[in-house]
Amino acid sequence: MPVEPVDQLLARAQALSWERFGRRVVFYLPGMFIVDGVRGRYPAVSITGPVCGLGCDHCSGEILKSMPAAQSPGELIEVCLRLRDRGVEGFLITGGSDRRGRLPWSRFLDALAEVKRRTGLHLSVHSGMVDGPTAAALKQAGVDQANLDIVGAEETWREVMHLADGGALLERSIDALHAAALEMVPHVVMGIHAGRLVGERRALEIVRRCTPKLLVWVVLMPLPATPMAGALPPTLEEAARLLAESRLLFPESEIALGCARPRGEYRRALERIAIDAGVNRVALYSEESVAYARSLGVEARFRETCCSIGSERPAASAPPPDLVQIAVESNL
């Protein structure tokens, strides 16, 4: 069968998206980032500080280093209350994992419940690998959603994550979250295997175990000080195909282009492709992308949170009218 030209694939994806979800893109500024002096209002907090026992080759714990640390339950409550006083909309509680891909949730469950009770704000976690009781306990503590990285290839689990049975653990975790009725937001890292596409399509198959409301794509960022410092992200054409295919594969789900992806020219080009592919949410966007969307007659909306948060803004806080001005391309 001849390969469908990428333009045609994108056009089909965009048409489907516009028909289902309307001509609309929500642009997100998550709390980890400052664009022209304005910080997003959905910060990430690490419950292990900068420490990660898994040390996957694409991160080596580097991403944790920029986050506020809360390494005890009391500290987590304190950090979250302080952030609440600064006007955040919610929290992404994350951290490094152990060699089996787990975060130390049991120690923090009471603290999560207290944060939820005292702030009433949205709580997301990077759940990592969870068993049934842990998923249920997170739900019980008031966690609203669980972000989970979906890795498709066994060889990627083995060679990049150094977790030989990661595939089986992941499927069990997905089932545990589903059984606990804790909303899972799957994240797929395009090019996680040193830039090569190895398991991305298999990852989409895994996601289909429990069709999500939202699928988030992120892209390998070859970080200095990691074994992948010299890798290249997937080509734009490869990325375009994956975005469009996932759009068509999950017609009832929103698709997001997340914040973790290479900066610079690649970033702007990929955002444009994402809009062509009918992606519903774009995080850490450039002004050109907003202009491009509008030139297609696409309505642009804005939120200062993680892109995993529902696109309906809570009534409590009105959108700042000038965010587009704020988000002028920086050096990110």
Next chain:
Amino acid sequence: MTPQTQPASQESPEFLRISLAAAMTLGIAPGWFYRGACLHCINLLMTYDEGCAANCSYCGLQRHREGKSEDKSFIRVPWPVVSLDEIVARSRDRLSAVKRVCLSMITHPRVARDARVILDRLHRQLPEVPISLLSNPTLLTRADLEFFRDIPIDRLGIAVDAATEPIFDRNRAREVSGPHRWDRYWRFFEEALEIFGPNRVGIHLIVGLGETEEEMIRLIGRIRKAGGSTHLFSFFPEAGSRLAAHPQPPVGQYRRVQLARYLIDEDLATAETFRFDERGRLISLGAALERAELATAGGTPFMTSGCPDETGAVACNRPFGDCTPGDDIRSFPFQPDEEDLATIRRQLEE
């Protein structure tokens, strides 16, 4: 037949004593753990023919106790002597069970030098396993601490054991002709914090040597403020030691100190929040009451406090290190069940 020769002495650094529980985990000693309380930390003790030169009143290794050093019990159980080679090889074969290795020093002129050799080898041959050192402030220098940090070992323990200076003097220092000094221990704690950083230095304290709950809890609060944490033990008399006839502390006292320690070390309360009666008994948790009730319901405050595995759970759960297997469990080496929790709630009020 080979002629009989004097057996070569089995001393550190080539040989170490290993706790009975760790020997069971490594398959060296037979046995099973009461209620499945498997130990995940391989506790090692340095060993020399001359034994320990200290004379702590509560310890089975004290100099003035009768008997050869290798026959002396420690924490009331035998510690078999095993070669470092065998410990490493067996740990490698059981990496899923071995979450941490801890080396304990005794008081002997060679420990500082030999610990460098042992820790360096443990790290090189078991790089996956985090290492703790239960250190001897009387014999170590700042340069030793820097060397250990760079190996790296990731946690340092300091067995202060006594909650007040008079109790320390009475049981470990001048009054028992022991070499340790209270001031030296706390200066060493400050140095260790500078070198290892916060949350990496644990102080061992024994409840029941004559201190009040208030003295113990206020000290735990000062340790936490400085950046350390506390590993708690309930006194249990060691046969043959000077304190062989000294009673265990009342269980209620230990439970209250456990709960306060948990709240303080998890940053859920500060010692200033608590109130004590005129005999120093903890009578109010103040603003921390709600958090204390939640924590009590889960049971975690009453579990062994010790160095963690990489998930943050306690690896060094020292099964029955401060009690006997049975009804009077002091530090739970596993999550207390509903029946245990009912008992604990009652004991908190005793």
